[in-house]
Amino acid sequence: MSMVRFEQVSKRYGAAGRDALNGVSFELDRGELAFLTGHSGAGKSTLLKLMMMMERPTRGQLFVDDQNLNKLRASQVPYHRRKVGVVFQNHQLLFDRSVYDNVALPLQIAGYSPVDCARRVRAALDSVGLLQLERRNPIELSGGEQQRVGIARAVVNKPPLLLADEPTGNLDPELSAEIMDLFVRFQQVGVTVLIATHDIALIERMGKRRLILDHGRMMGDTHVSA
Amino acid sequence: MSAPEHRSGAEYTQRKVVRNDTPPPTRKPSSGASAQNLGFTARLIAWLGHHQLVAVETLLKLLAKPAASLLTWLVIAIALTLPGGLWMAVSNLEQLSGSVQQSGRMSVYLKPELSVTAATTLKQRIDQLPGVAKTSLVDADAALAQFRENTGLADVLDMLDGNPLPAVILVEPPLDLSRDALLALQQKLADLAGVESVELDLAWLERLNSLLALAQRIVLILGILLALAILLVVGNTIRLAIAARVDEIRVVKLVGGTNAYVRRPFLYTGLWYGMVGGVLSWILLIICWAVLHGPVAELASLYGSGFELQPLSASAALTLLLVGMGLGWFGAWWSVSRHLDEIEP
Numbered sequence: 400m401s402m403v404r405f406e407q408v409s410k411r412y413g414a415a416g417r418d419a420l421n422g423v424s425f426e427l428d429r430g431e432l433a434f435l436t437g438h439s440g441a442g443k444s445t446l447l448k449l450m451m452m453m454e455r456p457t458r459g460q461l462f463v464d465d466q467n468l469n470k471l472r473a474s475q476v477p478y479h480r481r482k483v484g485v486v487f488q489n490h491q492l493l494f495d496r497s498v499y500d501n502v503a504l505p506l507q508i509a510g511y512s513p514v515d516c517a518r519r520v521r522a523a524l525d526s527v528g529l530l531q532l533e534r535r536n537p538i539e540l541s542g543g544e545q546q547r548v549g550i551a552r553a554v555v556n557k558p559p560l561l562l563a564d565e566p567t568g569n570l571d572p573e574l575s576a577e578i579m580d581l582f583v584r585f586q587q588v589g590v591t592v593l594i595a596t597h598d599i600a601l602i603e604r605m606g607k608r609r610l611i612l613d614h615g616r617m618m619g620d621t622h623v624s625a
Numbered sequence: 626m627s628a629p630e631h632r633s634g635a636e637y638t639q640r641k642v643v644r645n646d647t648p649p650p651t652r653k654p655s656s657g658a659s660a661q662n663l664g665f666t667a668r669l670i671a672w673l674g675h676h677q678l679v680a681v682e683t684l685l686k687l688l689a690k691p692a693a694s695l696l697t698w699l700v701i702a703i704a705l706t707l708p709g710g711l712w713m714a715v716s717n718l719e720q721l722s723g724s725v726q727q728s729g730r731m732s733v734y735l736k737p738e739l740s741v742t743a744a745t746t747l748k749q750r751i752d753q754l755p756g757v758a759k760t761s762l763v764d765a766d767a768a769l770a771q772f773r774e775n776t777g778l779a780d781v782l783d784m785l786d787g788n789p790l791p792a793v794i795l796v797e798p799p800l801d802l803s804r805d806a807l808l809a810l811q812q813k814l815a816d817l818a819g820v821e822s823v824e825l826d827l828a829w830l831e832r833l834n835s836l837l838a839l840a841q842r843i844v845l846i847l848g849i850l851l852a853l854a855i856l857l858v859v860g861n862t863i864r865l866a867i868a869a870r871v872d873e874i875r876v877v878k879l880v881g882g883t884n885a886y887v888r889r890p891f892l893y894t895g896l897w898y899g900m901v902g903g904v905l906s907w908i909l910l911i912i913c914w915a916v917l918h919g920p921v922a923e924l925a926s927l928y929g930s931g932f933e934l935q936p937l938s939a940s941a942a943l944t945l946l947l948v949g950m951g952l953g954w955f956g957a958w959w960s961v962s963r964h965l966d967e968i969e970p
């Protein structure tokens with residue numbers, strides 16, 4: 400079964416206005432990595448937000464991990480979100496606590512014991528190469544390092560699905576390539592990854608599947624069925 | 626791969642499917658259950674642990690920066706002290722009225738022209754009546770002497786010619802006589818020849834009791850109003866605390882924090898506000914008692930009473946504390962339910 404499935408999904412903000420997404424359908428297999436591209440305002444963020452249940456679709460159905468999200472009650476949304484890691488361009492770190500505590504947050508919420516928590520946080524920080532910075536405050540870190548803290552937090556409780564919205568938006572090409580390599584490494588251990596980006600040059604080099612949005616419609620998909 | 630025993634079947638299967646389509650892991654091998662698959666006991670322990678953690682953390686946070694919450698504490702303390710103090714006063718008066726209530730003593734004032742012999746005969750007649758335990762005759766001269774002694778108005782009395790005071794027969798009914806029986810006895814005594822009037826102490830007692838009932842009503846209304854004030858103050862304090870942590874709340878919800886999880890620290894904060902306010906109010910009431918109880922005893926002794934102001938009882942102090950904590954919690958809950966659910970990532 401696929402990890403993500405959209406069936407004719409439309410999203411309109413407010414009663415009036417244009418559809419931010421219009422009849423979008425696609426599937427992502429488990430363990431697949433794909434890029435989501437399109438001009439600014441094409442609906443990339445909206446598509447990711449629907450998967451996080453930060454927004455609800457106006458029409459159509461979407462499934463994540465075989466769960467129809469339209470059928471989830473509000474009280475189940477937190478448990479759904481624990482299965483999906485997200486990384487944002489503005490990494491959304493908390494500057495009132497250390498790198499360690501930022502990464503530990505999802506585990507504390509899910510109720511891991513401190514010992515378990517420490518082990519997993521170290522593993523996550525190690526996987527993004529920031530183990531030596533765990534005691535620092537994220538505000539002291541560079542943009543690339545902050546982005547990697549955000550990634551560590553997104554993967555720390557091993558979600559089967561990882562979403563990223565313009566994760567390299569503020570970074571120079573070299574750092575961007577490093578961040579993309581990280582995502583590929585997570586794919587290699589079985590995580591399904593979907594990355595929204597407009598950095599065409601970078602992703603063309605990587606030779607991965609591309610989903611192309613244009614004014615809310617799915618205009619292209621380089622998916623090659625096996 | 627190593628699968629710990631406590632992993633549930635569902636997750637195991639899911640991982641296996643993943644591994645079937647993808648290369649074997651190079652790093653980060655999965656170990657242990659994922660969050661949604663923690664067992665019930667583990668989740669219960671985590672839940673209790675989080676309660677404990679949040680309770681301690683929020684309390685320490687408040688106590689670490691007392692200046693920031695002092696205003697809220699004091700408002701709660703004063704809002705609790707006012708009705709608490711009045712309640713203390715009313716229950717003291719109630720006690721006083723209770724001890725007086727026992728006696729339905731009557732003063733039977735005799736007609737001035739009645740002779741001492743006639744008065745003595747009348748006293749003997751009254752002694753025979755049912756519902757009379759004890760009588761004593763205070764003749765006019767004795768009454769005058771008593772009055773002179775008790776009031777120090779000797780000069781005024783000397784200016785009068787003759788004795789303005791009538792003779793009195795003091796009638797003590799048995800302690801357990803009902804109110805209706807007392808009233809009947811009063812009527813019977815008033816009908817006797819030679820009796821001018823009969824005064825039953827019940828009248829002022831009834832006045833006192835209805836005053837007390839009124840006072841209790843007033844304390845209740847005041848209490849409700851001040852409870853609302855506490856809700857508003859705690860609610861507003863919590864609203865500000867929520868506003869200061871909007872970013873954190875968004876992130877917590879984004880990574881799967883439930884509403885209950887997000888709410889918890891604010892509810893505990895409200896609870897602690899109420900508790901500290903309750904303790905402060907209790908201290909204020911002790912101070913009030915210490916200041917008042919000397920003068921009250923003095924005043925009572927002037928009236929020949931051994932009445933003493935009782936301090937707040939332990940159960941009343943506990944009630945004060947619990948009411949404070951309940952209001953603090955409820956104020957926080959009210960604020961949180963209005964502001965927290967609106968904050969979405």
Ligand SMILES: Nc1ncnc2c1ncn2[C@@H]1O[C@H](COP(=O)(O)OP(=O)(O)O)[C@@H](O)[C@H]1O
Pocket residue numbers: 412413418419437438439440441442443444445446
């Ligand atoms: N919260 C919102 N309210 C109203 N309109 C929105 C909102 N978010 C996005 N939109 C609109 O939806 C369209 C798609 O936006 P978005 O998904 O952010 O595109 P992208 O991420 O590809 O730049 C845009 O026209 C945008 O103005």
Ligand SMILES: [Mg+2]
Pocket residue numbers: 443444445564
């Ligand atoms: Mg966007």
